[in-house]
Structures are given as structure tokens and as C-alpha cells.
Amino acid sequence: SQKIEQNSEALNIQEGKTATLTCNYTNYSPAYLQWYRQDPGRGPVFLLLIRENEKEKRKERLKVTFDTTLKQSLFHITASQPADSATYLCALDHSGGYQKVTFGIGTKLQVIP
């Protein structure tokens, strides 16, 4: 069956360090993969999208990699700040058409001052 896996355990890191979050998937061949940020009591907010033919994408302190052989995406936040504390969701498209997107359960990141 199709599955998206994110670390369900919270990730605690020290301010200034690089946070790395993992998203693994099985039995999908996604055209693209997205990362969202969700704060408590709020809706998810789009951060980055990476396509299947792209290995890496950057946006300010954020970096996403996409390895279709390993079926894995890594999401990095460099020079992390307490304001980066949130839950991060990965999502992938498996329909190739009308943007039916499937979400992982998310990883909660806590950046400690």
C-alpha cells in the first residue's frame, strides 16, 4: 500500500544548528513533493516544492532534497531559530493531474534557545 512516513517523534535542536527532517514514501511515483509549515491552531503554510527531476531546492535558510531512488526527501533549516519551532508536513502528488496531494503526519520541531 502507499505510505508516507515522517518522524512522528518531536525533534529538539539547539538554536543556530541545522535541523534535518525526513520524509520517506513507498509505492508512489510522485511528480513533485512539497513541504508545509503548520503552527498550533493554524492552517498549513506552503514552504517549498521540488519536482522529480530536481535534486535540490533552496529558499533562504531552507533546503530540500529529493531522491527518487531512495524515495526520500530531506528538509533542512540552517541557523535555526526559536521562531522555526512548528510542525513540518511533507506532501506529495500522486495523481499527476489535478493536484490531489497526500500528506504525511508531520514532524514537530522545537528549537531551543
Add this chain to the structure above:
Amino acid sequence: NAGVTQTPKFQVLKTGQSMTLQCAQDMNHEYMSWYRQDPGMGLRLIHYSVGAGITDQGEVPNGYNVSRSTTEDFPLRLLSAAPSQTSVYFCASSSETGYTGELFFGEGSRLTVL
């Protein structure tokens, strides 16, 4: 710039009651969808629409009804509420062209069914 607006933010229902969650977007997006988010299960797609007059089922459509009479609005109807429908509901929209896939979410509607 309002984006995606959901109402109500909170609602308590009794089993068997019906209600409608409202969703409106002002970005002229063709694609709109409804998700529910439950602890430990992530966001699950209920119904989606690719334009006015067109709707389709997602992963968990049972007990819910949708219609899309305008580009802006995509209401979600609970026909006969059940405790299993206690959840946080999110409406999302996206531009159909370009297939960037970026979803814009509302702030959510927290529903409790007693």
C-alpha cells in the same frame, strides 16, 4: 487580501444534526478541496473540485457532501453528524494552471460531535 476564509472556527453538534462548513477564496483559484486533520493521521482529503460544477471524492468522503456553484465558494455539508466526524477541517485552494501544486489553506474549523 483575505485568501481562504473558513467559517465557523468552532462548532459543537449533537449526533444526527446537520451543518455546513463554509469556505470562500478570493484568488480566483480553480481547484478547491476539503481536508480533515486528526491526531496521528495527518491531513486526509474528503472532497475536491477542479472548477465550478465539478466535484469528486477524496480518500474519506462518506458522510460529507459538497457542491461548487461558483469559483469562490466550496461548502462542505455534514448530512447527519457522528462522533467520528469530530475533527479539524481545512479548506484549501490552488491555481489549476502551471501545476505548481501549492495549496493555500484556511485557518481551520474545529468541529466536535457529541
